[in-house]
């Protein structure tokens with residue numbers, strides 16, 4: 001399978017003032033294939049978000065390499081990083097915070113399109129199409145982030161991430177702040193979008209039950225390392241590590 005993302009031996013050490021250095025990510029290697037949905041799970045503090053931030057270049061790696069669609073982006077900056085963001089987008093846990101509170105949802109999505117070369121009129125039409133694709137009524141385009149529900153705002157954040165047709169979507173606890181029904185709606189939206197647009201997902205969450213029917217492969221993270229890997233069924237039915245069993249017991 002063609003690889004859209006490859007992380008090789010990633011390491012991240014946080015060094016804050018006089019405190020002991022903290023090894024948050026320790027020799028993490030994995031790949032995400034084209035069209036593949038991979039889950040990265042683990043308890044709070046295991047290093048999942050740090051991995052996401054290293055891959056999206058929001059944090060600099062201490063060591064290791066990152067390849068996106070065959071090209072190394074480990075230290076990409078400027079134009080090269082902008083080009084990488086055309087292929088990879090991220091959706092965060094708190095959709096309201098990821099939008100500018102002074103802009104409507106429609107403006108937020110259109111801005112992303114404009115940043116990537118769309119003319120104003122085209123951006124308006126494409127925003128409407130994306131909102132429809134993500135199950136949002138057109139009139140919500142004029143709402144501010146704090147005027148809509150968490151689920152609607154997360155759909156808008158997904159619409160914005162899709163604006164430039166990325167090959168890879170990194171979702172960091174993207175449904176964790178939503179109640180169970182809305183969570184299920186967003187998972188079903190993500191499933192539909194994946195089928196229609198053949199994207200790859202790196203789905204980061206602490207809840208193994210959520211990814212059970214959704215992801216092709218599961219990576220289990222503990223203390224900064226990937227300790228187990230397999231299909232969701234393999235990992236859930238035959239966990240190899242006590243830690244994975246504990247994660248399963250806590251939710252299933």
Ligand SMILES: Nc1ncnc2c1ncn2[C@@H]1O[C@H](COP(=O)(O)OP(=O)(O)OP(=O)(O)O)[C@@H](O)[C@H]1O
Nearest residue numbers: 014016022024042043044045046047048049050051
């Ligand atoms: N900017 C930072 N500076 C110092 N330490 C950090 C920083 N970001 C994260 N850490 C530490 O790195 C470790 C891993 O954190 P990380 O947020 O990646 O875990 P996580 O698995 O995503 O947890 P959560 O789901 O709670 O976000 C934790 O011990 C955390 O306190």
